[in-house]
Amino acid sequence: MSFLPRLCLVIMLFPCALAAQEAPGIPQAWRSEAFSEVALTQLKALGKALHERKAPASGVLSRTPSLPNLRPEREVVVDDARVRVAFGKPAARPAPNSSPWAALLEPFTETLSRTKFKLVSVDLSGSAPVTDALVTLAGKTAEGLLEINMRWQVTWETPATDADVPRIRDLELAHYEEILVKTEGNQPSFVDATAAVLGGTEAYQKHLRHGNTYWRQRIELFNRFFKFGHQGVAVGDVNGDGRDDVYVCQNGGLPNRLFVQQPDGTAIDVAAEMGVDLLDLTRSALLVDLDNDGDQDLVLAADTGLLAFRNNGSGRFEAKLRYRPVRNAFSVSAADYDNDGDLDLYVCRYFANKDEGADLAVPVPYFDANNGGGNFLIRNDGAATTADRWLNFTDATAESGLAEANNTRFSFAATWEDVDLDGDQDLFVANDFGLKNLYLNESGHFRDHAKAAGIDDGSFGMSAASADYDGDGRPDLYAGNMFSAAGSRVTTQPNFLPGTSKDLLERSQRMARGNSLFRNTGRQGVFEDVSMATGATMGRWSWGSIFADMNNDGWEDLLVANGFVTGRVPDDL
């Protein structure tokens, strides 16, 4: 059974043991994976032909393929000075007397720079194989940069012999969208300006220009150097000059950097000068005014504890707090949860410490694991009465009720937001290997409302954000999740893990579905899952996923950072 290990990899986080128990399901799932590989090769050949502005070679299409108009009639929904967005209308087919390929290529008057295919489902149960593929074409027109995103449902002509390849018999256009970003001089709207700002610093030239793998070969593991590169960033004005600066967290053994903006927009690294060039593994940072004195203090979620530094107002950060129980911290977010006028801190932790009884870092069960690190709510009780101390902080995790409310999931990220608009701060937490948390704040006491709120989808959360995306005045929630095309294909196989409950099966499918958008219904913290309906799922393997109005049109757009591990070996698992 030499395919067994490969299958375990394809479905990624399903424990191999589980897959092995369900041996009868494997051949089917494996067959579909083999088919998807061949189908993808055919689609890539098609993409190559499009690049050369040719009709696909006969090896890709059947003798008499049934094809729609690949650039259908469109309904323009936005057309302003910056963008034009259009959706395809369902159309009668086939398109008479014209090549659908030429029609698809027609708008790319300058160049077609990229074609991309991602197979998200394979159905081998019918008389002919059917696949679902996400297709993207990107390039230039005289007006600007154009991107066409489609969903192609392809029915394949079954190969007559094993040596033969499947050919496209029938293609349905399940979705079509066309986005033109108007530009001048063919400059994209967004350009990399890293070197323009940091080019004069050693920190950039010698340190940050290299990646994790470069440094990993030079820094011993005992420095707490991790290969996943989960390093955060915090923006804030550390010197009160009205310009935002940026603190950059680094892996163990590499110094954190603090880039202070100069009048010309460039930045210099003053981390050492200000006393915060820590070498300790740091995952996230916050610049917030903890003592309400008008300057920005610094909080670090470091491997060795939660650290807080007081900004002394004259160019130094003074180390004031190391809260040791908060080890292996991932992210930290601040809000005044008890409405007493100062900022409290919530810290997400992923793995538990050994002294919390966790020798095994294996999430159990993998779809709803609650054996991760305990998260912390650290309450700010204001100025200490003794002169040698700064602020009083109290661990409020237990007394706030959080400790008893699914507190030990594998939490990556959290964000505070008054989701029920009752004047206090509620808390949304994204967890890996399990369900999300939505803690409603009831006079400083929290309970996990996720199930009632309808946000307990089984996708593995990586990031937490909120904003009013639909303009109704109520904050909606967005979570970056794990996505895997292979995972989507395998988990939707009819024979995937036979005997598994419907609930577990749905969870498994959700797990690989992509990002989640939950619309706030306004009914006492109840949300509607609009991820699919709004087209907001396909962020790939997402990390930071935030709302931001990128084109200043008054509507919240989304930026999704993604990609797990790009190794030295080019092929993905």
Add this chain to the structure above:
Amino acid sequence: MQLDTLMDQGVSLSGHERNCAFLNVPLPGSETRRFVTASAALGLDFDDDARATAAVDWDRDGDLDFWITNRTAPMLRLVRNQLQEQAASTWVAFRLQGKQSNRDGIGARVVVTLAEGRSLTKTLKAGDGFLSQSSKWLHFGLGSTAGIARIEVHWPGGARERFTEAPLSGRYRLVQGTGRAQPVTGPKTIALAASEAPSAETVSGTAHAVTPSRWPLPRLPYTTWDGRPAYAGGASDKHTLVNLWATWCVPCVAELKAFSQNAKALEKANIDVVALSVDGLQVGDATAASDADPAAYFRRLKLPFTGGRATAETVRRLEVLYARLFGPQWALPVPTSVLLDQQGAVLAFYKGAVPIERILTDARQAAGAWEAWHDASLPFPGQWYVRPQPLDPILLGLDLMDHGQVEDAAELAQRGKATFQARSSEYGKLLTWIGDGFIAKKRPKEGMAHYRAALAEDDKNVLVLNNLAWQLATHPDKTIRNGTEAVRWAERATHLTAQNDPGVLDTLAAAYAEAGAFEKAVAATQRGIALARQQGNQALRQSLQMALKKYQAGQPYAQ
């Protein structure tokens, strides 16, 4: 963790994914909104393993730029929004200042109502997305509005406050209780120079690293030019630079020549070079099948060092060392060198050719105080809040035992004793395993010596007590047997197991019998038989019954 290992071997998992950007657009035929993917069209589709995302109008031109961190190179990007330069639109940005509320105004919700009647709502956050904090300037894009009709702030705690209207496209401070948006005239828009986007890097396998862990390295077996087995590394009166080279490897030969030219400097620094050829071995990305005779080649170069042929085990041990110290489990390049101290502990690991100055510097720094050496081992200065300590090197010993290399494991355990004792809780277990290994090889004296050493680390280790007592009680060679000592260890093991382990009782009985105390031997055996029966251990019960007959007949086990 199979996936973990595969990634350490360089495999990608959801790699080469391009960042995504979604634009919020109207959904045709409905009041609501949907998202379209515009990653490429906006120029945000960087092919990075990206992580954190923070929004800020860095150049203060009225649109949002992004700082993005990456796992891959570059680990930080500023992505600048050129929207305003290309087609100006209206916007407004607010910086809050709480009085009753927290000073930063974190948690405040700002509602901007436009002249056209639409309201825009945003909350000021400290931390969202993944490991990120965006600017505290709340940025509102306003499209092509005619103006702002109303600004309302819902301060944390529930207090609402209206602020007088602000003109479009400007920055304002909203101070709690003042009711008036104060224009901020501060820093002006800046024009950043155009710059080249940093590219992803192709990571080469070449890297020079100092290793303040100073792990004792298993000695490295090789074959001398005349075919005899020998070891590089281990204890020596000098430092050793073990170098892997090949006749077909041009940089290797250049490096060896450089070592040769600097032979005096190396000697002065008390460094011996042992240059081991990997001709014919699988090293790096390919097997280097070569007809060259490395011995002849080595002689022809007139190198003033020890030379020889590396074995597959030489390379394997270095690969294990590298993987345990740094993580990556890739094949080593040639040349590769390791610098060892007089105790055969690793001071530096050089993948790829290394300049002689580097070796001399690394050797010198290793002689200093550990903390200074640790600092110098890192690429940049900085401060430790809590300085980490080197990891437990025991895995190197366990790896040797996994591969049946008992003698070398014993040599390592002995030579690295101080380090193991200081850093490992498993040292006793390694010694026990080595003891077992020697016993299995029919070398009982060495086996028992290791058992005794293991007991010196942990005298409550029942397994060791039992095994040692068993050898002393039953070994066929009578010069090894010692009934009195056997009884001492066996009684201790019996005590620690509260007389409830039939296997230990078996040993205790054999020890009594060897010491001539047959009555005690019989009693212990009978108790063992009862327990074995209770536990359903048929094999042990039978063997105990055979022993019982011997002891009842006044015979020790060994006869």
